[in-house]
Amino acid sequence: MIITTTHYMLLSAALFTLGIIGVMTRRNVIIILMSIELMLNAVNINFIAFSHQLQNVVGQVFAVFVIVVAAAEAAVGLGIILAFYRNKETVNIDEMGLMRW
Template sequence: MIPTSEVLIFSMALLCIGVLGVLTRRNAIVILMSIEMILNAANINFIAFSQTLNNLVGQIFGVFVIVVAAAEAAVGLAIVIALYRNRGTINVDEINLMKW
């Protein structure tokens, strides 16, 4: 069995990749994918610790996260499509009608 510490390192690496993706990528869909990666990093933690702690709560939480992530992706893609229809771009640098 893979030791929990290694799973934790893996999930932290996923978290870091996701955060970097959100901060550096400029395509709205890629940002959305990076956010999904952060959610999955949390899921990996939940599942791994559910195993080590011998407690089912983590797995249940994982299922809820998957459901919520699906709903969120649906709404997110709808917003991106509405934006693309009006502006013809999904580059977040060009989405700057409002600035202080």
């Protein structure tokens, strides 16, 4: 029983799919943002698994950048949710048609 990069890729694919299912099925914007964090984590697992497989540190460097973008996205996204909730008293994404074309 040797764990190869393929095992990590399968785990990452499954976690990414869980994130997509969360985005598609839930109507609460906060949970949708959390599902996006799950997907970013799946990407990070892939990056680091390949960094381990190829014995190259660049994968880990890009994982750091992914974490930076995730932090920025969480801060701005939650700020938007707070501002929206203050105006409309809802976090249901079906009622957020303000900027819909």
